Amino acid sequence: MKSTFRSLILAAFAAGLTSTVSAETPGKGTTIHLGSHKAGTQEEIQKLKKGDHYALVCMECESMTVKEAADDKEGEALCHDGGSVHCDSCKKKFTIKSSGPAGKGSTSKKVTYVNADGKPCMFVVPIKK
Numbered sequence: 001m002k003s004t005f006r007s008l009i010l011a012a013f014a015a016g017l018t019s020t021v022s023a024e025t026p027g028k029g030t031t032i033h034l035g036s037h038k039a040g041t042q043e044e045i046q047k048l049k050k051g052d053h054y055a056l057v058c059m060e061c062e063s064m065t066v067k068e069a070a071d072d073k074e075g076e077a078l079c080h081d082g083g084s085v086h087c088d089s090c091k092k093k094f095t096i097k098s099s100g101p102a103g104k105g106s107t108s109k110k111v112t113y114v115n116a117d118g119k120p121c122m123f124v125v126p127i128k129k
Helices: 002-020 042-046
Strands: 053-058 063-068 084-086 093-099 110-114 120-128
Touching: 042 110
Parallel strands: none
Antiparallel strands: 053 063, 053 120, 084 093, 093 110, 110 120
């Protein structure tokens, strides 16, 4: 009797769970498209304007935080040499290093986010809606 009752409860729970968990149909909800690549140059990062979304990808804690640029100067702050960026997940502070030019024939500086050991640990990915 007890095992039949337990089986009945488990079956009801499973049926309730499967009926409440369902995927949205295509075209419904919010769709976010990450840019085709990480923004590695000062020019790419400075293109961020107020209202633009970007992802900070932390390789230290393997997390991604999506943020919205609060003003037009946020892109500038994300590539300010000697500045810092905080990871919202692991709460670590990383230093912004810029070097450049990025390559022959290029005038743009390369931006890297490094940890206390000087190793690259974070990057920025612009998000297209």
